[in-house]
Amino acid sequence: MKRIVAVLISVIVALSAFISASAEDDDFDYLREASAPLKGTQLNVYNWGEYIADGKDGAADVNAIFEEITGIKINYTTYDTNEDMYTKLKSGGTSYDIVIPSDYMIARLIEEDMVQKLDFSHIPHYSNILDEYKNLYFDPDNEYSVPYNVGMIGVIYDTTKVDPEDVGSWDLMWNSKYKGSILQYNNPRDAFATAQFLLGIDVNSTSTDDWDRAYSKLVEQKPLVQAYVADEVFSKMESGEAAIASYYVGDFLLMSEVNENLDFYFPKEGTNVFVDSVCIPNSAKNKTAAELYIDFLLTSEIALENAEYICYASPNRTVVENEDYSLKGNEYIYPTEEPITEYYHNFNSDMNNMMSDRWNSLKLEGSSNLSTYIGIGSVAALAVIWFIVVKIRKAKRNKYYEQV
Amino acid sequence: MKKNSLLSKLISAPHIVWAAIFIVVPLVMVVYYAFTDRNGDFTVENIKAMGYYTYVNVFLRSLWYGIIVTVICLVIAYPFAYVISNLAPKTQGTMVMLIMLPMWMSLLLRTYSIMALISDTGIINSFLEAVGIGRIKMINTPFAVILGMVYDFLPFMILPVYSAMTKMDVSLIETAYDLGANKRNVFLKVIIPLSRSGIVSGATMVFVPSVSTFFISQRLGGSKTALIGEIIESLFVKNNNPHLGSAISLVLMVLILICMFVMNRFGDEEEGAVMI
Amino acid sequence: MKKKTPLGIAYTALILILLYAPIIVMIIFSFNSSRSTSVMTGFSLKWYRDLLYDSEIIKALYHSLIIAFLSASISTVLGTMACVGIERMTKKSAKSLLMNVTNIPMMNPDIVTGISMLLLFTFSGLILKKSDVLGFWTLLITHITFNLPYVILSILPKLRQMDAYLSEAAYDLGCTPAKAFFKVVLPSIKTGIISGFLMAITLSIDDFVISYFVTGSSWQTLPVKIYSMTKRFDPTVYALSTTVFFAILILLILKNFFQSKSEKRSIRGEKTE
Numbered sequence: 001m002k003r004i005v006a007v008l009i010s011v012i013v014a015l016s017a018f019i020s021a022s023a024e025d026d027d028f029d030y031l032r033e034a035s036a037p038l039k040g041t042q043l044n045v046y047n048w049g050e051y052i053a054d055g056k057d058g059a060a061d062v063n064a065i066f067e068e069i070t071g072i073k074i075n076y077t078t079y080d081t082n083e084d085m086y087t088k089l090k091s092g093g094t095s096y097d098i099v100i101p102s103d104y105m106i107a108r109l110i111e112e113d114m115v116q117k118l119d120f121s122h123i124p125h126y127s128n129i130l131d132e133y134k135n136l137y138f139d140p141d142n143e144y145s146v147p148y149n150v151g152m153i154g155v156i157y158d159t160t161k162v163d164p165e166d167v168g169s170w171d172l173m174w175n176s177k178y179k180g181s182i183l184q185y186n187n188p189r190d191a192f193a194t195a196q197f198l199l200g201i202d203v204n205s206t207s208t209d210d211w212d213r214a215y216s217k218l219v220e221q222k223p224l225v226q227a228y229v230a231d232e233v234f235s236k237m238e239s240g241e242a243a244i245a246s247y248y249v250g251d252f253l254l255m256s257e258v259n260e261n262l263d264f265y266f267p268k269e270g271t272n273v274f275v276d277s278v279c280i281p282n283s284a285k286n287k288t289a290a291e292l293y294i295d296f297l298l299t300s301e302i303a304l305e306n307a308e309y310i311c312y313a314s315p316n317r318t319v320v321e322n323e324d325y326s327l328k329g330n331e332y333i334y335p336t337e338e339p340i341t342e343y344y345h346n347f348n349s350d351m352n353n354m355m356s357d358r359w360n361s362l363k364l365e366g367s368s369n370l371s372t373y374i375g376i377g378s379v380a381a382l383a384v385i386w387f388i389v390v391k392i393r394k395a396k397r398n399k400y401y402e403q404v
Numbered sequence: 405m406k407k408n409s410l411l412s413k414l415i416s417a418p419h420i421v422w423a424a425i426f427i428v429v430p431l432v433m434v435v436y437y438a439f440t441d442r443n444g445d446f447t448v449e450n451i452k453a454m455g456y457y458t459y460v461n462v463f464l465r466s467l468w469y470g471i472i473v474t475v476i477c478l479v480i481a482y483p484f485a486y487v488i489s490n491l492a493p494k495t496q497g498t499m500v501m502l503i504m505l506p507m508w509m510s511l512l513l514r515t516y517s518i519m520a521l522i523s524d525t526g527i528i529n530s531f532l533e534a535v536g537i538g539r540i541k542m543i544n545t546p547f548a549v550i551l552g553m554v555y556d557f558l559p560f561m562i563l564p565v566y567s568a569m570t571k572m573d574v575s576l577i578e579t580a581y582d583l584g585a586n587k588r589n590v591f592l593k594v595i596i597p598l599s600r601s602g603i604v605s606g607a608t609m610v611f612v613p614s615v616s617t618f619f620i621s622q623r624l625g626g627s628k629t630a631l632i633g634e635i636i637e638s639l640f641v642k643n644n645n646p647h648l649g650s651a652i653s654l655v656l657m658v659l660i661l662i663c664m665f666v667m668n669r670f671g672d673e674e675e676g677a678v679m680i
Numbered sequence: 681m682k683k684k685t686p687l688g689i690a691y692t693a694l695i696l697i698l699l700y701a702p703i704i705v706m707i708i709f710s711f712n713s714s715r716s717t718s719v720m721t722g723f724s725l726k727w728y729r730d731l732l733y734d735s736e737i738i739k740a741l742y743h744s745l746i747i748a749f750l751s752a753s754i755s756t757v758l759g760t761m762a763c764v765g766i767e768r769m770t771k772k773s774a775k776s777l778l779m780n781v782t783n784i785p786m787m788n789p790d791i792v793t794g795i796s797m798l799l800l801f802t803f804s805g806l807i808l809k810k811s812d813v814l815g816f817w818t819l820l821i822t823h824i825t826f827n828l829p830y831v832i833l834s835i836l837p838k839l840r841q842m843d844a845y846l847s848e849a850a851y852d853l854g855c856t857p858a859k860a861f862f863k864v865v866l867p868s869i870k871t872g873i874i875s876g877f878l879m880a881i882t883l884s885i886d887d888f889v890i891s892y893f894v895t896g897s898s899w900q901t902l903p904v905k906i907y908s909m910t911k912r913f914d915p916t917v918y919a920l921s922t923t924v925f926f927a928i929l930i931l932l933i934l935k936n937f938f939q940s941k942s943e944k945r946s947i948r949g950e951k952t953e
Contacts, residue, residue: 044812044897049908055733064735075898076736078908087644093802094896095812180541186627187642227544227626239718241524258715283811356643361458363630369461372468379471383666416765416778419758419828423781426825430796431784437799484695487688494940499692501932504882506699508928509706510903512888513921517702520709520717527705527718558699608787616789619888619907633791640795640893650799653792660789 027299028069030124035292039071043289046085046096048276049078049231051149053309060305066296072289080230081187089114095283097290102274106145107138107346115279117143122291125298133315136275137343145277146294149250149312151333152273152341153190154266156252158259161243170198170267172244174217179224183236183245186228188359189344190272191218194246197269204345208354215358219365228363237262249332250312264332266339273341275315434657437650450651459635459652463659466632469546470615470663473553477561477610478603480554485566485602486595500566503559511556515623518552519543522624544626552624553614560609568602569595604667611667612660632656703925710918717915727919734916740905741920744885747816747901751823752880758824759831760873764865766832767839786829794893797822801894814896822894823884830883831876838872839865 045063055061063074079085082105088094089109101109109115120126126146133147155172161181166172173182173194185191193203195217201210226242234251236242238258252264278297280290296302300318307314308326313333319325320334327333347355441447453459488499506514521527522542529539542548572595580594596603618633627634632652639649713722731737762782769775785793797818805813842865850860866873888903895904906917 042898046897054736056730061735077897077900080908081642083642083644087641090644091640091646091798091802092811093798093805093814093818096897222628225626225628228628229626232623235717239523239525239716285812352643353645356638356645357458360630360635363627364458364461369465372461372465375468375471376464387669413765416762416769419762419765419782420778422758422825422828423778426797426800426821427781427784430793430800433799433803434792434796480695483688484692487685487692490688497936501936502696503699505925505928505932506703507886508882509703509921509925510886510888510906512903512906513706513917514702516717516917517706517709520705521702523718525718530719555699555702612787612789616791617889618791633789636791636795640798646795646799649795653795657788657792660787664787 027125027301028296031292031296031299032069034122035070035072035289038286038289038292040073041286041289042073042075043098043286043293044075044077044094044096045098045293046077046079046088047098047100049080051078051100051276051310052076053305057309059309060302062297062302062305065302066293069296070289070292072286072292074293083187083189089281089283092283095285096281097284097286098278098293099281100148100276100278102276102344103136103138104344104346106277106279109279109281110139110144111346114282115144116282116284116287118146118280118294119287119291122288123295123298125295128298128300128303128316128318130315130317130320133275138346139277145279146298147275147277147315148297149276149306149310150273150315151248151250151276151312152266152339153193153246153271154249154252154264154339156237156245156247156255156262156264158237158240158243158261159263160240160261167263167265168268170194170246170269172267173246174198174221174224175244176224178244180226181243182221182224182226183229183233183242183247184218184221184225184227185246186230188355190246191228191359192355193272193344195221197267197271200269203272203342204347206347206351211354211358215362218362222362222365248312250310253311253327253330253332266335268340270340270342273343276312434650434653437647438654439651441647450648451655453648454651454655462630462632462635463655465629466615467659467663469550469553469631470611473550473557473614474561474607474611476550476554477558478565478607481558481561481565481606482603485562485569485599489566489569489572496570500563503562507559512619514556515552515620518548518555519623522548522551543624544628546625546629548624549621549629549631552620553617556620557610557613560613561606564606564609565599565602568599572598607667608664611663615660616656706918707922707925710915710922712915715914717918727915728923730914730916731919731923737902737905737916737920740900740902743899744902747819747823748881748884751820751827751884752877754820755824755827755831755880756873756877759828759876760835760869762828763832763835763839763869764861766836782832783829785826786833790887790889791893793822793826794890797825797890798893812896812898814894816899818894818896819891819899819901822890823887826887826890827880827883830879834876834879835869835872838869842868 053059053062055064063076066072067074079088082101085099085101086105086108089096089099090112099115106115123146129147133150134142136147139145155167155170157167157172158181162172162178166175166177172178173184185194192211192214195201195214196203196205196210199213199217201214205211227236229236229245233242233245233247234255237245237247237255240259240261249264249266252262256262256264278294280287280294284290297306298316300316300322303314303316303319304322304325307316307319311327311333314320320328322328438450439446439448441449454463488496491499519526523529524539524541524543526543528542533539542551576598577590577594580590585593616633616636618631618637621627621629621631621634625631636649636652636656639645639652708720709717710727711723711725712720713724713726766775766778769778801813801818805811846868847860847864850864851857855863886903887901888907891901891904892907895901900908902920909917
């Protein structure tokens with residue numbers, strides 16, 4: 001009997017939540033009104049992969065809701081790294097109305113005059129953003145960006161394979177016991193940062209010497225690494241193919257839904273914290289619609305849907321304070337004991353080139369070139385011998401015919 | 405013929421214009437970017453960079469992988485093509501269809517399914533473990549990259565070799581037998597030389613994509629050993645350095661031209677277009 | 681010479697099995713009840729249902745099909761015209777120059793074709809001060825360009841095989857050049873045109889590398905979409921390819937069936953004549 005009552009109560013609670021959600025539809029009244037003249041236009045959204053509730057796993061399809069309310073058509077494409085996004089913007093050829101880069105990349109975009117100032121009169125729900133996420137270093141006057149998600153990097157490990165005593169520091173990723181089960185980032189900034197944190201080097205250091213030290217640390221790690229990955233980390237950790245990976249805490253929560261043996265920690269040496277914020281590039285064709293889209297993302301209902309689906313920490317007050325938010329107070333994404341963290345800062349192009357040069361040579365380290373040399377050499381030798389043989393034969397044949 | 409000489413000139417004009425704008429000009433762009441820097445000034449730095457240890461080795465390794473893959477494909481495809489060219493015509497049609505069919509599936513998906521097969525917790529390893537042999541490390545090794553390339557590009561070798569074999573004059577083989585040649589000699593002195601053009605065009609069609617692929621080495625090699633395609637991709641997509649990327653592409657193009665020239669010397673001097 | 685050795689047959693079967701193993705894996709896992717692509721947890725049609733609701737994938741498929749059909753049609757028309765022109769060219773050097781240029785996209789690595797097109801488009805975008813050149817048109821242009829050599833290569837041999845006096849005869853009988861082309865030339869190169877068209881469709885649908893570099897924000901083809909799905913690669917895509925696989929299989933079987941039927945009919949027709 002008790003159980004039935006419990007079920008009934010939960011149903012009622014769920015229903016009332018639903019009713020209150022639809023009552024909050026007022027949230028969209030502004031949007032409906034403001035977007036009326038823009039009906040039928042297009043909006044190009046360029047976001048990280050799997051970084052929006054898209055209707056899978058019972059979540060709402062956020063873009064579809066926006067299209068339905070406003071009649072604006074969304075072209076949605078995704079990228080893997082900040083650098084991919086930057087290159088696409090920089091090389092021209094494509095225009096985007098919405099991009100969601102991380103802090104240091106926003107600093108670069110502002111510096112190179114690639115994003116434009118937002119008109120906050122179109123973004124009334126900006127008031128939902130928590131004060132601690134305003135006036136951040138990359139956009140001190142809150143002119144260009146609106147925070148979307150907050151995240152931290154840490155180490156994910158498989159409890160069935162990793163000894164609990166080895167856990168706690170970045171050195172787990174250099175532990176030769178786990179040779180062949182370690183996944184490292186396949187982008188220079190994050191990969192170098194793991195070594196820099198371990199060595200106690202500032203991740204924003206511009207001294208070549210510091211980078212050389214981090215580089216040799218990565219070279220040392222290479223034989224232990226199973227693969228350099230980006231989002232492939234999901235399938236590799238979920239299937240138990242790898243045991244240790246450094247990745248984003250929100251993504252760990254998603255992985256642990258599939259593989260419950262996974263656990264996570266923030267390394268004691270410190271780690272990277274980042275804020276991904278929504279910006280409008282200069283090349284935008286539909287700025288007002290983009291601002292309405294930003295506002296739409298900030299409404300309590302949509303922000304909640306996204307926060308539940310993406311599992312990153314939300315900078316939105318209405319989400320963090322919402323009692324129905326299933327990740328409210330989650331120890332991983334809202335740790336009570338703040339880990340030591342540091343933002344990445346933007347580098348100039350010389351630094352970036354230096355980083356990518358070192359990165360390319362890291363990819364060549366360790367694998368022996370000897371077999372390649374021998375192989376190519378012998379193929380070339382064979383080709384030469386073949387030509388000589390053919391030539392001699394021809395000469396002989398010609399001689400023979402002449403004699404005949 | 406004289407009547408319509410003007411028309412005959414005009415009729416291929418759209419194609420000539422098209423080829424000039426969309427084939428020649430893009431290549432000129434590659435050369436232009438290769439010899440300029442960010443500010444558009446002339447520079448040879450990008451080409452000079454090709455002499456660095458890193459790039460020389462990446463080039464050599466990519467070529468070496470390409471050669472290995474081509475040879476393996478040839479060894480697998482040749483007997484296969486030989487067998488099917490001797491089947492009844494109707495069965496031959498079915499077989500050709502069966503070989504073409506995988507090409508309709510996206511290369512990406514085929515690569516993903518190979519991942520599912522050979523990964524550490526994948527199907528083959530689960531099977532080996534169940535049988536008691538234990539797991540074998542396959543994925544994220546050069547072996548996996550080469551396997552992936554062989555698998556993805558094998559049809560490109562089978563089809564031209566097969567088509568060269570069907571075009572072979574059977575009476576020549578019969579004559580060879582009549583003149584007292586044994587099986588081995590017929591194969592070496594008649595069949596192989598007659599199918600040489602097929603081998604050459606098949607080798608080209610396998611060699612070129614395997615030297616320049618970036619997806620296969622990324623997914624099956626765990627990005628641990630850089631191949632030239634990956635470097636070009638990252639320069640254009642991630643590092644925003646189209647100038648260096650163009651320089652590498654230019655050198656790659658020249659290298660491939662040289663390789664194809666050498667290969668064509670092995671084949672007959674006729675145009676290598678046996679694919680269709 | 682028509683010998684069937686058991687060893688040969690066994691070898692052929694083995695290679696075919698290896699060739700199809702990954703495809704079979706794909707088909708099996710499209711029915712998996714969990715997201716995993718390596719452990720089979722149970723049978724379900726979940727991914728097929730997801731596929732129906734995944735507007736992004738369906739949209740990308742639609743884009744792929746449109747691009748493939750349009751680029752194949754245009755390149756077939758352009759290519760046929762080019763072939764007629766090339767065949768009538770009298771200057772040998774000009775002819776071989778044109779053929780060599782035409783074949784460049786076929787000989788060049790895909791990645792080089794892709795980046796060279798990208799450079800052209802972004803450069804012209806800069807000149808035209810247009811920030812969104814990459815999109816439908818650039819994809820279409822690129823696909824036409826890399827389809828052209830294959831189309832030409834499949835038509836040209838047919839044109840060479842054709843009796844040159846046939847069109848002469850048509851002129852003598854009072855045909856206009858256009859009429860002669862449609863009544864005489866076209867029917868004799870029909871098979872080349874059809875196979876060129878099919879080849880172009882296949883290449884266009886399968887292409888990832890070149891499209892990857894020239895897609896913009898508004899028009900993504902299926903392979904490019906699949907590439908960007910690495911994070912949560914789930915069997916929805918397997919479900920899609922399984923569907924495509926069987927659709928093509930059925931089409932090919934039907935084609936073979938009708939072909940053999942019409943062949944029989946034509947043989948019978950010849951006999952009665």
